[in-house]
Amino acid sequence: MLKSLQSDLLHEAESKDLKVIIISAEGPVFSSGHDLKELTDEQSPDYHAEVFQTCSEVMMLIQSHPVPVIAMVNGLATAAGCQLVASCDIAVASDKSSFATPGVNVGLFCSTPAVALGRTVPRKVALEMLFTGEPISAQEALLHGLLSKVVPEDQLEEETVRIAKKIASSSRPVVSLGKATFYKQLPQDLRTAYYLTSQTMVDNVALRDGQEGIKAFLQKRKPIWSQ
Amino acid sequence: MLKSLQSDLLHEAESKDLKVIIISAEGPVFSSGHDLKELTDEQSPDYHAEVFQTCSEVMMLIQSHPVPVIAMVNGLATAAGCQLVASCDIAVASDKSSFATPGVNVGLFCSTPAVALGRTVPRKVALEMLFTGEPISAQEALLHGLLSKVVPEDQLEEETVRIAKKIASSSRPVVSLGKATFYKQLPQDLRTAYYLTSQTMVDNVALRDGQEGIKAFLQKRKPIWSQ
Amino acid sequence: MLKSLQSDLLHEAESKDLKVIIISAEGPVFSSGHDLKELTDEQSPDYHAEVFQTCSEVMMLIQSHPVPVIAMVNGLATAAGCQLVASCDIAVASDKSSFATPGVNVGLFCSTPAVALGRTVPRKVALEMLFTGEPISAQEALLHGLLSKVVPEDQLEEETVRIAKKIASSSRPVVSLGKATFYKQLPQDLRTAYYLTSQTMVDNVALRDGQEGIKAFLQKRKPIWSQ
Secondary structure (H helix, E strand, O other), X not given: OHHHHHHHHHOOOOOOOOOOEEEOOOOOEEEOOOOHHHHOOOOOHHHHHHHHHXXXXXXXXXXXXXXXXXXXXXXXXXXXXXXXXXXXXXXXXXXXXXXXXXXXXXXXXXXXXXXXXXXOOOHHHHHHHHHHOOOEEHHHHHHOOOOOEEEOHHHHHHHHHHHHHHHHOOOHHHHHHHHHHHHHHOOOOHHHHHHHHHXXXXXXXXXXXXXXXHHHHHOOOOOOOOO | OHHHXXXXXXXXXXXXOOOOEEEOOOOOEEEOOOOHHHHOOOOOHHHHHHHHHHHHHHXXXXXHOOOOEEEEEOXXXXXXXXXXXXXXXXXXXXXXOXXXXXXXXXXXXXXXXXXXXXXXXXXXXXXXXXXXOOOEEHHHHHHOOOOOEEEOHHHHHHHHHHHHHHHHOOXXXXXXXXXXXXXXXXXXXXXXXXXXXXXXXXXXXHOHHHHHHHHHHHOOOOOOOOO | OHHHHHHXXXXXXXXXXXXXXXXXXXXXXXXXXXXHHHHOOOOOHHHHHHHHHHHHHHHHHHHHOOOOEEEEEOOEEEOHHHHHHHHOOEEEEEOOOEEEOHHHHHOOOOHHHHXXXXXXXXXXXXXXXXXXXXXXXXXXXXXXXXXXXXXXXXXXXXXXXXXXXXXXXXXXXXXXXXXXXXXXXXXXXXXXXXXXXXXXXXXXXXOHHHHHHHHHHHOOXXXXXXX
């Protein structure tokens, strides 16, 4: 499953026709994470290591991907499934969705999901989820920063596609440059972050689509992007 | 008081029977922080340094402690008292509780409380509290990440004990490994954090309680933890 | 405009009579950021670099300034205008205000605003704003940490001035020391942060206004600050 997701994310990643990715699921569960049968001692520690390494690679791929990745969640997202939601750039969920990191209940603390969770919600919220394994509602997830938006179930696809289309109406090189720079500057100290991003702004202004966008604005017309 | 709290936290910290700690108070004040009489110039700067160093050690001990520490707050928590709430892994408060860092009013800016506060609430919330000294309500504290949960006063103990019992029903070695790893990975860059935690997952799977939990799940029975 | 703001911020920055700064605007727009006419290819890349460097200097000056800086927002704050709000220590807004980083719409991703935005709101909120360019309301901005407080329009000035007067009633050296220390410790690891701030507390206790404040408290009288 992880290999398939990785392959799907990489598919046409460099194509200029790809502008945004939506990750969704069928049925009442968005994702419940790892298959515990893969984690018994019938498999070797090397195999276990490969499972978690592949999972981490997929989560980091979402951030390093050239286009925005949106999670569209309708239902339960637990453990690495919750990690997947936390790892996407944007997450839209139906109001019946819920989120949990219940690994502690089966003796396997959600330490890899905690990487993504701990970077999206306040630490007290993350730790209560990790220590108790209990779910939070979509509204709580929104309140605490795990989601970008919550909508009624019958509007989930419409709203997610609306956001995706808005993103797809922008220039791909501009969005890609912006996304890469955002994650690059975030962990830096303020001076380094401004040094990096000031240079990005100058580079962005010099892009064909940067000049096209500014000129279209000044000429009060719609811009025509290169990609 | 700080030495006593430190000693209580360390008491039986390594005992396998200790699974969770609740910090609470009697009366209408959870804690109002340092005793200002200890901070006049009748005491030496060395003594002042020892006071703040001890306080910082207690706050760091909560994070490095092998079991989860829960603050149960019913009333006012100010200055180092607010810092104590912010330093706990989980914090449950009654709806009549409030939180402030009013040191600025007595000419002593809450710079050590700001370490814990600035890591739990958004910086604009932290700075308004620090610059004005004015309290925020329990609901605001929840909204901004200082608390995990707010309940009516008459349910405070029940809800806190419920969370504590849920944690105590899990394996101590698994929870300890998870807690230590959470705080270790949080300040790291993403790749280092995933490298660290992937290794933790492999180690966790190999624990006796890791295998017991997974097998119990697959066999649809309750796990029996070593501790 | 940026040079003028920089000059105004620096004006009497070292005067003991300056205790707090409020940044506000006239008309329905707080600030809509850069003038796009300055960013066409009629200007050189060196000129563009100077524009963004000056902007970054102004934003960093707000944090390094010796007194608290409050944004009082009544209306629309976009791009570098939204960055300015995010960069202030405290931000109070009327309920009709809104906030956006719409650069992507004109082919110029808000990468420098993202530095300040990404440090004040959860990353999923920041990325949705940056990728779609769509505005968030004052209430959403409060919920996510971009604002300290939201009030009805007719109470905006009253509430902002109330906060400013509260700050001005404190000792300037104490507030300055506290502000500088807050931003210094925030990116540090916990042990370093406590080491730094414990030293600050000892220094603060030794300040004339530190001793005056503590003694006034113990003697149940109003403190008289040196500045």
